[in-house]
Amino acid sequence: MHKPISRRTMLRGVGAAMGLPWLEIMQAAPKAADRLTQPPLRMAFMFMPNGVRPDHWTPAGDGDDYEVTPHLKPVAEFRKDFLLLENLWNEKTQGRNGHWPKVPAFLHGGFVERSTGQDLNVGGTSIDQAMAQHIGTGTPLPSLELGIDPVRSGIDNIGGGFARIYGSFISWRDPHTPVPKEIIPQLAFDRLFRNASAPVLSNGDPQSDAVMESFRRDDKSVLDLVLEDARLLRSRASAADKVKLDEYFSSVRSVEQRMDAALRPQKRWINEKKLSMPRPNAGIPDSHLEHVRLMLDILVLSFWTDTTRLATFMFGDAQSSHDYSFLPAVKGSFHSLSHHRDDPDKRGQYEAIVNWHMEQFAYFLGKMKSLDEGGTPLLDNSLVMFGSTLKCGNRHDPENLPLILAGRGKGTVRTGRRLRAKPKTPLCNLYMSLLERQGITPRSFGDSTGKLDLS
Numbered sequence: 001m002h003k004p005i006s007r008r009t010m011l012r013g014v015g016a017a018m019g020l021p022w023l024e025i026m027q028a029a030p031k032a033a034d035r036l037t038q039p040p041l042r043m044a045f046m047f048m049p050n051g052v053r054p055d056h057w058t059p060a061g062d063g064d065d066y067e068v069t070p071h072l073k074p075v076a077e078f079r080k081d082f083l084l085l086e087n088l089w090n091e092k093t094q095g096r097n098g099h100w101p102k103v104p105a106f107l108h109g110g111f112v113e114r115s116t117g118q119d120l121n122v123g124g125t126s127i128d129q130a131m132a133q134h135i136g137t138g139t140p141l142p143s144l145e146l147g148i149d150p151v152r153s154g155i156d157n158i159g160g161g162f163a164r165i166y167g168s169f170i171s172w173r174d175p176h177t178p179v180p181k182e183i184i185p186q187l188a189f190d191r192l193f194r195n196a197s198a199p200v201l202s203n204g205d206p207q208s209d210a211v212m213e214s215f216r217r218d219d220k221s222v223l224d225l226v227l228e229d230a231r232l233l234r235s236r237a238s239a240a241d242k243v244k245l246d247e248y249f250s251s252v253r254s255v256e257q258r259m260d261a262a263l264r265p266q267k268r269w270i271n272e273k274k275l276s277m278p279r280p281n282a283g284i285p286d287s288h289l290e291h292v293r294l295m296l297d298i299l300v301l302s303f304w305t306d307t308t309r310l311a312t313f314m315f316g317d318a319q320s321s322h323d324y325s326f327l328p329a330v331k332g333s334f335h336s337l338s339h340h341r342d343d344p345d346k347r348g349q350y351e352a353i354v355n356w357h358m359e360q361f362a363y364f365l366g367k368m369k370s371l372d373e374g375g376t377p378l379l380d381n382s383l384v385m386f387g388s389t390l391k392c393g394n395r396h397d398p399e400n401l402p403l404i405l406a407g408r409g410k411g412t413v414r415t416g417r418r419l420r421a422k423p424k425t426p427l428c429n430l431y432m433s434l435l436e437r438q439g440i441t442p443r444s445f446g447d448s449t450g451k452l453d454l455s
Contacts, residue, residue, distance in 0.1 A: 003236065007306065010140075011233065013146060013225035018193050019140065019305030020233075021248050022373035023241045031381035039373045040138075041410050041437060042303045042382040044311045045107055046364075047126055047170050048357045049099065049320040050338040051393030054404045056351055058086070064417040067100050070351060074358035075404070078365045081379060082406035083454065084418040085387075088427040091447060092123070093389070093398045094130030099318035099335075100156050100167035102389035102398055104178075107170050107312070109428040114161055119176075124446055126172045127431045128310050129179060134440050139308050146188055146295045147181035148288075148322075156319075167318025184283040185294040192298065192307050193222045193252070221256055223249055228390030244372070248304070255297050259285075288322055289360075290308045296364045304371055304378055315357055318389075325355045350393065361386050365406055382407040383434060399424065405454070409437050412455045421452060 009024045011018040020026075022039050056070040066084070068076045075082070092111040093102040100110035108130075110123025129145055136142025152164040169178035182188040222231065234245055283290045295313065302308050316322060321333040330337075330349045337353060340346035368379035387403035390396055400423070408415055421429070428446035433454050435445060 005236075009233075011226035011229040013227070013229065015224075016193055016222050016225035017140075017217055018222060018226050018252070019307040021244060021304045021371070023244060024238050025236065025241055035345075038410075039224065039376070039378075040306060040309055042309045042311075042378075043128070043131065043308045043434060044303070044313065044382065045170065046361065046384065047103070047106060047312070047314045047436045048354075048386065048387040048388045049103075049314075049316045049318055050334050050353075051388050051390030051397070052354050053347065053351050054392050054397075054400075054402075056354075057391075057402050059084070059418070062418065062420070066418050069199070070132070071220065071354055071358055071402075074355055075362045075365065078362065078369070078406065081365065081408070081417040082404050082415055083413065085401075085403040085405055085421070085430065085452075086418060086422040086454075087400050087423045087425050088312070088403060088430060089399045089401055089424055090389070090427050091424065099390070099396070100162040100164055101373060102396075103167040103318040104172060106268060106387075106389050107431075108172065109426060109431075109448075110175065112166055113163065114163075120163070120165065120178070121175050122166070122172055123175050124172070125174055126179075126312075127434065127445070128171055128312050130442075130445065131435065131438050131440065132310050135309060137293075139306055141191065141302070141308040143171070143301050143310040143312070144178070144188075144299065144308045145179050145181040145312050146299055147183050147317075148291060148295065149314070149317040149320060150183060152317060164318070170314060181312070183295075185255075185291070185298065187257065188295060188298045192302055192305065197402045209358065216258070221253060223253055223256075251297075251301065251304075255294065255301065259294060288324075288326070292360050293346050293363060296360065297367065300364070300367045300378075302369070303368075303382065315360070317391075324349075324356065327352050327356060340394055342394070359402075368407070379406065381410050383409045383413065383437070385430075385434075389442045390403055401427065403427075403430075405430070409454070412437050419452070419454070425449075425452070 005025050009020060050070055059066040059069045061067055090105045090109045092109060093105050104112055105121040107126035107128060108124035113121045132142040151168040154164050156162055156164050171179040173179050182191065234242055237245060299311050299313055302311060319335045321335045323333050324330045330352050332349065334353050337346055337350040340350050365379060368382060369377045371378040373381065382404040385403065387401055390398060391400050391402055426447045426449055428448035429450055429452045431445050431449045432451045435442060
């Protein structure tokens, strides 16, 4: 019989530390303090900006017998793995005009005050950080915050006079302090495997270049840096564990290769009669799709290795203006097309962009479901909330938010159905139920009035 190892075992090398996926050799840890008899519960919160088309989101039918609407079609193969949540909202965002003030309330239901950006107040701590305060010490990273857009500054005078910084974050350590998100794949990857204490940087930080230089790594693969530890572990592993380790190492190497390919300059033909697009900021892939999928893959790796059990991901900021002209028949940005004013052509383009986001969510669910740990998929040992802070992007409607809760939460959630709460039920009622599943039992959270029955 192979000598067991701790669930917290990491492969180490000069400048590198890699967490490991669940292995048979971890079934019995040598110390009671290190013993995990089953995989832990992970939770992720994913934000999509600019709402949806309500007529293409909300289905007819009840319970597990509901039709697959156009927006839900990309995730249809996973309908048995998620709950379609309805009638949840953040009441305190009612009447707060525009996109920006609704985003920071997404994960705590607080009241956002107008601000110049120097005296932020969102009225609460986000659900991920509330959980991190209780369970975050059990992993190398208490939580992981990822995104795509850099932090925006200034005041949105058209949308109600709110500081744009509000719409750049969904994770808040306290009412006045947002948690920085990482938008550069390589730095997010390094947080997992190179140095868990490396700083989280934003493109808006004037010291970013200097800090990045001090944390610059060599060009070796992280797998090369931990090679000796990996060989030793593999020599002690069971046949099943060797297969899982090979799969894990292949996944890590694949992310490294894709990051390298995404950042490597390519020869391009430039028509001298036209202005070429300016070079993107260093470290950001040219392809929006590749940028998103790299970040999603890194999030999956963070859960699979138990580097963290809590994560947030922002597909964009409050008014994401990414140009989606790379999609067929789409000509324009997400935010501008969300205000389609019921023009059939613009409405169709807006729908295509929302569907693209649903395809990326399906990609993430597929990755989570494909990874086995202890006889169950990673997705079954997780809960992933996906949604927006607007029901209708055209009308800024905050009621009946478009929300999905994927994963079975280690058997505590009955999936495969639509869960229709009473109209105007606080979204924080869901968070009370999620806190309970993490062993946290506060009297209330945000504007909660009770719990949501997920079983």
